[in-house]
Amino acid sequence: MTRRTLFDKVWDAHRVGGEEEGPTLLYIDLHLVHEVTSPQAFEGLRLAGRTVRRPDQTIATMDHNVPTVDQLAPIADPVSAAQVEALRRNCADFGIPCYGIGHRWQGIVHVIGPELGLTLPGTTIVCGDSHTATHGAFGALAFGIGTTDVEHVLATQTLRAGRPNSMEVRIDGVLPAGVTAKDVALGVLRTIGTAGAAGHVVEYTGSVVARMSMEQRMTLCNLTIEGGGRAGMIAPDDVTVAYLAGRPFAPRGEAWDEAVAAWTQLRSDEGAAYDRTVVIDAADLAPFVTWGTTPAQSVAVTDAVPDPESFSDPAERESAARALVYMGLTPGTRMEDVTIDTVFIGSCTNSRIEDLRIAAEVMDGHRVADGVRVLVVPGSQQVKLQAENEGLDRIFLASGAEWRDAGCSMCLGMNPDQLQPGQRCASTSNRNFEGRQGRGGRTHLVSPPMAAAAAIEGRITDVRRFRARVGQAVP
Amino acid sequence: MPLDRSDVDTDQIIPKQFLKRIERTGYGPFLFFDSRYDDSGAERPDFVLNMEPYRGGTVLVVGRNFGCGSSREHAVWALQDEGFRAVIAPSFADIFHGNALSCGLLPVTLAEHQVAALIDLAGEQPGVECTVDLEAGCVSAGDLRFQFTIEATQRRRLLEGLDEITLTLRGLDTISGFEASRPRWMPDLTRAEAAP
Secondary structure, X not given: OOOOOHHHHHHHHOEOOOOOOXXXXXXXXXXXXXXXXXXXXXXXXXXXXXXXXXXXXXXXXXXXXXXXXXXXXXXXXHHXXXXXXXXXXXXXXXXXXXXXXXXXXXXXXXXXHHHOOOOOOOOEEEEOOHHHHHHHXXXXXXXXOOHHHHHXXXXXXXXXXXXXXXXXXXXXXXOOOOOOHHHHHHHHHHHHOOOOOEOEEEEEEOHHHXXXXXXXXXXXXXXXXXXXXXXXXXXOOHHHHHHHOOOOOOOOHHHHHHHHHHHHOOOOOOOOOOOEEEEEEHHHOOOEEEOOOOOOOEEEOOOEOOOHHHOOOHHHHHHHHHHHHHHOOOOOOEHHHOXXXXXXXXXXXXXXXXXXXXXXXXXXXXXOOOOOEEEEOOOEHHHHHHHHHOOHHHHHHHHOOEEOOOOOHHHOOOOOOOOOOOOEEEEOOOOOOOOOOOOOOEEEEOOHHHXXXXXXXXXXXXXXXXXXXXXXOOO | OEEOOOOOEHHHHOOHHHHHOOOOOOOHHHOOXXXXXXXXXXXXXXXXXXXXXXXXXXXXXXXXXXXXXXXXXXXXXXXXXXXXXXEEEOOEOHHHHHHHHHHXXXXXXXXXXXXXXXXXXXXXXXXXXXXXXXXXXXEEEOOEEEEXXXXXXXHHHHHHOOOHHHHHHOOHXXXXXXXXXXXXXXXXXXXXXXXX
């Protein structure tokens, strides 16, 4: 019996018979839909006279276009409004459950799947969005697809896909104080680069990962795509089972018992071979901040903007030089001397209750720096409600931050939450590409506590030093 | 058309404000939007898409990891709507590569030095013609001749113009057979006990 990895097991279990050669026909257990990448897919179904094959395995939400303030009012941008309305109409026409604007389960698609107990170990999950990798935290094989594939999944509940290679990223040791899952993810990207995992499904292993909560695992898997990875996976364990128990769509009764029995078997066999292995020592990790225009272009917060000439690879040198011009940064500038005017705490990377708790802990009793605009955007209406029950909203509001409704918000400038040209943002999101948060906007990716500290100080800040200075314990 | 940049991400290819459209066509004017136009909306004269004789080119030659970032298929549509039929690079991001094949925009992978040679040639002889022959698996431009491969079933599908959904639906019985054997704990949207 060959020894198989977690990825091998889930892939093999979903191969639909019948293909002799070429890409595998993979069965899709759960299809997540949002308003941006679906309109043309539904239109394609209509034009061909086809229907959605499994509406009972399809779920839709609205997240990219939705305003995060006055959410129930008509959307001001007519093009956004049309796209949101198209999803509502398509779901009604094709019989797909839609947790859209106004629904108590509405939120960022990669936040609501897990919290509703729809994301399950050992399943295949797809969505027309690259951060679908997030769901891999549960030991699901989850990846992003384009609109043509969305149409194929809607029509057939299958996907044709070439088998990726497997890659292990093992993170061992003990995380230094102040280092969060976001920093682990940024640390991985620094090591492997923006295409380091291209063509691979990454499995995260090691003692650091085993100690992570589900939300922390989601943050880690979320950023796999930024390293070019096809998907990111973490084997399910007791933490996974405890998270899922009792959630609205989690299996119940005997089905639950069968599920747990299956999930506890679901891990890579001892001695299974990966096509590539990367080992990261937790001691090498620190609170990171990006300086450039890819998520891999980061340094420890205590370091300085690098000199492009220090990169040995000519393409990297050129990319760094270009990035520094766009970002308006000079080599040698200490990151902690970089002032910011905007802070965004949100996105499918970091907008869950644990992220909000730690940000609130840092900000409690302090005022946001003059001239700094701070947006705190919970990942779903359920997260919002829970945060309000815990009094986190009052902490954010008392500090001078804005407390919003759920949506993708400032992660990508598709809704009113955008940067103006030249503005500089400390952001808990996943991408710092040119123009990502708004044309000419400058993004520095950080963890939630780092973003919170930056909000108070008005500049990129080492949250460990901030917390020591103001007498907070560093977790 | 040579574009000597690596890690060209999908936000560069088509910024997010254009993803709000519900149409499948008309994305051509938005291709490389921020590189192509300045803040006043005027064409930037030093961007290759705006320069003669590269303007109107149908083969894009670009650096490694092309199309990284988002899964937005709109990036492919923008390239196709603007007339491109093939992209040549040392490597492509996985999702972009799959989207390109789905839409019939041919992603051609060549070695770094071969791509560099093509970019150099386009610079030295602006307007030189480049031919990409899927049947023969060959790129030719000036005196350069490079072989490339496309996965066999994709190549056949592209050459024969087959519709992928139609192909899959021919095997519907097999799909139903697979479904009958799935464990009962799999995701089920009819399952929630608390009605929304």
